[in-house]
Structure formats: C-alpha cells, structure tokens
Amino acid sequence: MTADIAAGTLVLVSTPIGNLGDLSPRALETLAAADIVCCEDTRRTRGLLTHAGLKGIRLLSLHAHNEMARVEVILAHLTQGRTVAVVSDAGTPAVSDPGVRLVSAAVEAGFTVTTVPGPSAALAALVVSGLPTDRFSFEGFLPRRGGDRRRRIDVVARDARTMILFEAPGRLGATLQDLLGACGPDRRVVVARELTKLHEEVWRGTLADAATTFTEREVRGEVVVVLAGDPAAGRAPDDDDVVGALRGRLEAGDTLRDAAGTVAGELGVSRRRAYDLALELRRNAKP
C-alpha cells in the first residue's frame, strides 16, 4: 500500500463527476496500490482505471442491492490486513451512493477509515451557484411521490440555509414546479447541469422562471438544484409567508381546513389566521 495509507484500512476514493482529468494523483496512487477496489459498476470502473493506465486491479462490486451482503466479506478482507478502496460510479462514495453501511460497519468493528477526497456534484454545484455557502444543507434526492415528498418539500421550503438537491433530468420540471408551489415565485434557484463536462450549464434565476424553462425544454444529462434559503426563516411570518405556504398546500390538493392546519403548525401562526387567509386566497382565485 502507499506510504500514507496503512494496511487493513478502508479508504473512500472520490472519482471524477465528468472530466477524467479530475482524478487526483493520490486517488490514482491509492487505487493502484489497494488490494481490492469496491465499485458500483465493475465495467465503468474498469474503464476509468484503464483510461488512467491501471491494469489488473482486483474489483469487487458494491452496489445498492448487495451492500449488506458484501459488508462481512469486506470486513474479512480488512481483518486479513488487506487495504480496501471504495469508489462509486462518479464523485464521492457514500453520498447518495453505496458505502454508508460499509463505513458504519468498519467503524463499529474498529478498522481505520480514511479518504482520498475529491469531486462531488453537491459541492461543485454549491460553489458555482453564487448562493450563500456559509450555511447549507444537502437533501439528496427528494422522495418521488406522496406525503413523504410533500412533507420534505415543505421542510426544504422553510429552511434558512441554501439547499442542495439531486434530481434526475426527466423529473427536474416537476420538482421545480413543486418547489415553486411551496416557496413562491421569487425564490432564487440554480440548476447546475453536466458539471465539468462538455455541455456544462449553470442556470440562475427565480423559481417561477426555472419551472417554466425546465418544464418546456427537454433536459439532458445530470443535474443538481441549488435553492436559496427561505429569507423569512427566523423572523415572525407575515401574511405573504402564510399565503405562500397555503398556496403550496392547496395546489397539492389539501382542503382549506387541512391546508390551514398544516401551515399553522409549520409556521407557528394561529389556525384562525391561516384559515382566514386561505378563505381569502380561495375567494381571490375565483373568476
């Protein structure tokens, strides 16, 4: 193993999120020296290694469907003093990628866990967004549907911190529409697409414009959504805040009473006030 990584260590190695030039010298050195490299897709990782001039590396698949079963096998390798590297298809393993359960089991069993840090789509998108980076939250992929999704979006909408979300290109329009419902039209948002690749695009604007733009056009490639924090968080909610939140609930199909109850609980305002504003909203919406 390399001079700075001891035998019997589990090492998480970040790999490029697009541009292969982002594979660091230390990542290369570590992968070359590891006894075993765990990866999501052996063909993809073999391609990366071959591109980097590394041949004959022992690969072991580690993906969402076999991670539990693989843990014991990998711990046995570590026990025998082998050094095990973990990579994912792209970026930093264990961030919306396999590795979390393995790391937790290795820590529990007393093995040294270290990392060769590097590319991650979440941080790459955050730093190019132009939004505040002093406080941020990573939300990964939102639940795809139902009450879980609605509840998560409501929480995201009310957070003061910049929010980082992963999304599939085919779902981007729908997610921006849902965020628009919960956050209102003026919230700033950034869509970072195909970072470090040929067709890199960083779109910046309001949620209203984003929802229109990305619903109308076919979105290709990989995207991260970076949402500005809620400017109202931390101060007493005014009527606009309550109405914005009510609009989101009503558009999601809640009755007036349910929407008022939920929003009252979330924003800490009285049910009466939320209900009166919901009635007014309904009246104004009628032609």
Ligand code: SAM
């Ligand atoms: N662990 C990885 C990381 O640290 O970057 C993320 C894995 S997650 C399964 C894949 C998601 O990351 C994609 O759906 C997309 O949201 C984001 N992503 C990955 N590469 C990207 C890129 N080049 N540009 C924009 N987003 C990217």
